[in-house]
Amino acid sequence: MPATLVAPRLTPPTSAPAPLVSVEELSHGERKVALYASDMPNRYRYRKGDDAQIVTWIRQGVARLGLEELYLSAAYASGYRLLEMSHAETAEQTQAHLTRFPNSRRLDRAGSLAALTITGSGCIPCSAAAIARNHHALVEGACDCGGTGWMPLQVFDGEALSLNCPAHNPTGDRPNTRAAVPA
Template identity: 50%
Template sequence: MPATLTRSHPAPLLPSVTFSVSDLSNGERAVALYASDMPLRFMMQPGTETTVAAWILQGAARLGLAELHRSAAYAYGYRLLWLANWTTPEQDQAHKQRFPDARRWDRAERLASTFTVWGKHSMMQAAKERGLRPLVEGACRCGGTGWIDTCFDPDDPTTAVSMNCPGHNPGGCMPRPVVIA
């Protein structure tokens, strides 16, 4: 993914694109914008939606849909863990490798959100559902179990609790008990 842009220019028309912007979640749109020729200082205004859509398609074509979906899921998982202040150094490093230009990533996320909120291009239900499935890159504090044991007061062991991992278990779902018939 390009981390710098030397000059502003509109995205070229892409031949044989077999998907549309509506097929992409908001996170996938952000990743695609990051990988596109989007200028860092671009500000969306009425009438620029087609330019933004072209950049999204350009970035998606550059990455391919599989990598686009995967990168967006990793970015979402990282965001959930970062908001809970539970990222590990390994996860921080993986995120920085995936999106080395933090300013460009921030701009791509903001532009994708603005583009989505303006509603000129609806989002398919499959894209919405896919956008809510995080992936975690690297070792996680929960060890992949979906639960993180913590103690609020080290002097009082009764305050120990298991909290759901936002990256592996964002809904906080408890495993179902096994019933042997």
């Protein structure tokens, strides 16, 4: 039985069929979400020569979700993964992620198979647009940074420290706070 995303759709379903998208136009994260939403068996194990079946499942997941929902779910999965790897996820974010992807083992399996489509024997490279979207992260639920990109860390002797948020400010860029000096 396929797992499907259970989070409510932000866009109403339409009767029009999903546009045909080539797998090259999908990022790793988008391929992962498409596989998660497809009829791929939960205990599927890759065998040599199964590349065409994986592509079929990816296309099925895209058709099932639609591109907008696919892009959104992949961005949420990416944002949660960044927070999780930094041990900065909140209970609200974890609950939102588990609501969207209730079967974590299936999501891990889908991620492994999506990686095979990029690096395996049946390599299907990602387009530049897909690679750019792969770096787009969104957060479901309140973030400790409050959207500022900086999370309060601790206070020592009245001095506040902060840590860059891995989802909202992964590069740690500081805002330009230099005052203009008159010439």
